[in-house]
Amino acid sequence: MTTGNILILIAAAWAIIGVIVAYLMRRRGHDFYVWLALGVALGPLAAPLAVERARYHSSTGGLLKGAPTPPRQGFDLLAGVDGSADSINAIDSAVAMFGGRVSSVTIATVVDYDSKDSVTGQEIQEDARRMLDGVADKVLYDPVDKMVLFGRPDKALAEFARTTGMEMIVVGARGRGASKTLFGSVANRLVRGCAIPVFVGPSLSAVEEE
Numbered sequence: 686m687t688t689g690n691i692l693i694l695i696a697a698a699w700a701i702i703g704v705i706v707a708y709l710m711r712r713r714g715h716d717f718y719v720w721l722a723l724g725v726a727l728g729p730l731a732a733p734l735a736v737e738r739a740r741y742h743s744s745t746g747g748l749l750k751g752a753p754t755p756p757r758q759g760f761d762l763l764a765g766v767d768g769s770a771d772s773i774n775a776i777d778s779a780v781a782m783f784g785g786r787v788s789s790v791t792i793a794t795v796v797d798y799d800s801k802d803s804v805t806g807q808e809i810q811e812d813a814r815r816m817l818d819g820v821a822d823k824v825l826y827d828p829v830d831k832m833v834l835f836g837r838p839d840k841a842l843a844e845f846a847r848t849t850g851m852e853m854i855v856v857g858a859r860g861r862g863a864s865k866t867l868f869g870s871v872a873n874r875l876v877r878g879c880a881i882p883v884f885v886g887p888s889l890s891a892v893e894e895e
Contacts (some may be wrong), residue, residue: 699728714836716799718845760786762884763846764855765838765871766794768816771857775886776824779855782884791830792820793845795838839874846881854881858888 703724724731742748742782762779766772780787794813800806801866810833817831834841844852 691767693893700725702728703731711797712837712839714798714841716797720799751821760790761789761849762853762855763790763842763849763851764790764853765842766792766817766820766857768794768820771886771888773820773857774824774857775857775884776820779853779884780824780826782846787826788814790824790826791832791833791851792817792824792850793832793834793842793847795834795841798835801835804855838871839879842871843875843879843881846879851881853884854879855884855886857886 703721706724707717707721710720720731731863733851741817760783762776764772764776764779766776776790776792780790794817796809798807800809814831815834817833821829821831832845842854842856845851854875856875858872872883872885876885
């Protein structure tokens with residue numbers, strides 16, 4: 686094997702390690718492309734950095750700021766939203782189903798951990814808040830509390846619901862655009878692994894197809 690071939694194999698292995706690190710960090714709620722760049726640049730050296738960051742964020746949690754709010758009296762709903770029609774429809778469906786028993790609705794969107802501190806991350810948070818404002822204006826309930834959470838969407842929603850005493854998590858069957866598959870997987874993970882009841886709203890596209 687020539688020196689050139691050896692260097693190609695080393696470079697390929699280096700890149701593969703970077704992709705694996707990025708994929709694993711995305712699964713834990715981090716930005717895939719940030720960690721892909723780090724992983725490809727650092728190769729095996731990215732692994733201990735990834736472990737340290739994952740441990741740090743696991744210990745600090747995924748709330749935007751402040752201590753968990755105390756549970757309120759009544760039937761409190763937490764809705765995970767991405768601005769899609771399905772996520773808004775899920776909230777309206779849950780409110781209609783449970784009627785006067787609903788005492789509060791909190792809508793939350795989840796961004797990756799790496800959006801906490803960077804300048805780009807601040808812009809992402811502002812976009813998320815604007816999206817939440819738009820959703821709050823559309824849902825058939827008032828008032829609506831709004832939260833930006835950090836991490837892997839299903840885990841962040843489940844942890845926030847647990848620490849704030851929510852009785853149910855509401856999500857849409859699908860998201861929009863690039864988040865369509867991701868949001869569907871969030872619903873699946875919540876249904877399979879969350880101790881808090883999960884209400885998955887009907888898909889508007891499925892209703893239209895009927």
